[in-house]
Amino acid sequence: MHDTLAEVSAILGRSKEALSQFQAILEPTIEQAADDHERLYWHHIYEEEEHRFDRLAALLPKLEEALADEAFLSRENGDFLRLLQDISLEKFGLHNFLEHLDLSLFHYKGTEHEPAIAALRDMTAADYQQMKSALETLNGALDVPVSFAAATPTDEKEEQKEYLKLAQYAATPAASASRPAIGTKRQLTVGSLKNK
DSSP states (O other), rough: OOOHHHHHHHHHHHHHHHHHHHHHHHHHHHOSSSSHHHHHHHHHHHHHHHHHHHHHHHHHHHHHHHHOHHHHOEEEOOHHHHHHHHHHHHHHHHHHHHHHHHHHHHHHHSSSTHHHHHHHHHHHHHHHHHHHHHHHHHHHHHHHHHOOOGGGGGGGGGTSSSGGOOGGGGSSHHHHHHHOOOOOOOOOHHHTTTOO
């Protein structure tokens, strides 16, 4: 369990650093937005990631303290279980960050920021899969649920309508490893209308 939590700590530490890099890219975009719609769009993403950064700044020291005290890592310890709940919520935050990076790749395609964002995106996709695996390991080791419906992305909810899910964010590792097609638009064709 200690090794799994150390892995989670490393993932969240990388994510916190990636958030800083991403926000630095977004700031001039917000400042130079062409209109209120563009400013609101990027501000919304920036603000969500800023809140996540603040949560990580509070969570990471608690996680490091827990790792330093093996006795803390017990299913009978309420503080430890609350820490696991916070980690579970950050899994969802990691999912949202992945989506925000994908959205930004549409905007920054062909710019000097595209390679940096693509690298952050690929790292985050791998970390997200690792985080899901770590939470499954913790669930098994503790025999308590550390993943909650509130921390489950729409794309992974079994009871959710299929048309609300995006394949690239589905529960499989291969799905989130693939980037959405950038620069392609869905077009109506006779074939696409046939089953409507």
